[in-house]
Amino acid sequence: MPTVGFLYPGYSAEDDYPTFERMLGNVRLVVRHTLMRTDAHEVNALLDIGGEDVLGEGADALRAQGVDAAVWACTSGSFVFGWDGAEAQVEGVRTASGVPASSTSFAFVNACRALDVRRVAVAATYPRDVASRFVEFLGHVGIEVTSLSYEGIFTAAEVGTLTREQVIDFVAANDHPDAEAVLVPDTALHTADCLEDLETRIGKPVLTANQVTVWEGLRLIGDHSTREGLGTLFRCGDRGTTGVRPS
Incomplete structure (x- = not known):
């Protein structure tokens, strides 16, 4: 296998x-x-x-x-x-x-290319200085970040405790009308069981780290x-x- x-x-x-x-x-x-x-x-x-x-x-x-x-x-x-x-x-x-x-x-860059996505909203759990570096990384290949949100959560352990409902609400609250997709860049965030619900709630592709x-x-x-x-x-x-x- x-x-x-x-x-x-x-x-x-x-x-x-x-x-x-x-x-x-x-x-x-x-x-x-x-x-x-x-x-x-x-x-x-x-x-x-x-x-x-x-x-x-x-x-x-x-x-x-x-x-x-x-x-x-x-x-x-x-x-x-x-x-x-x-x-x-x-x-x-x-x-x-x-x-x-x-x-x-x-993987985020390749996923955006596969979906032909060029403008994104970023819903980050990180502090601002770390989240800004992700924006710079995406900008290296011309992916425009229409909006950046940052929750300022300092540890991965705390991110991992967010519930399914909290994750959906967090991502939905940080969409932007000009974004073609929402990127959620933290592998400490549980998202495997809510991907379809995220996209139904937001009405556009959602790309999560895991x-x-x-x-x-x-x-x-x-x-x-x-x-x-x-x-x-x-x-x-x-x-x-x-x-x-x-x-």
Whole structure:
């Protein structure tokens, strides 16, 4: 069975991945928890969370498990490095794991390209300074952020406690009429079981961190099948996008 490995920092919403696995069928999703010395949505802490030593150890473990692709499942721990730094980060994961690799930040860009989305609203759980770096990352490839909201939640642990209803209300409150989609960039946020309800409530595509991370993993193994129940992104498949970087 095809297997995608995910490097996931700490413990917050990792249970989204077994949920996705059950909904997808015919693919195995393996989560490898990586070291989080400090749980903080703060630049220095995020640089440590996504450090070469941390990801290298995790990628080695995924190689031993025989995965077919590897994804660094952390948005803030990738975009905080900037575009070039995030590319180098993914290259390190690819080398250590021996398989095609990517990260959640690149997954968001690839998902926007697959849906032909160029204007987005960003509903971020992070503090303002961290959320602003995501805007810069998207801007590198010409994705316009029509509005940025930031909840200022300092830890992933706290984000992981938000209920399904709180997540839906939060995302709906931070849409923008000019946005073609809403991006929700935090893998600590549980969203696997509410993607369809989010889109029904808002009336447009919603791209969440764990959703695009799983989609990116399938893209890396060449699985472009359409699937129901996981939002517009999975219903449309890949639309032939080859990704923003070599994998």
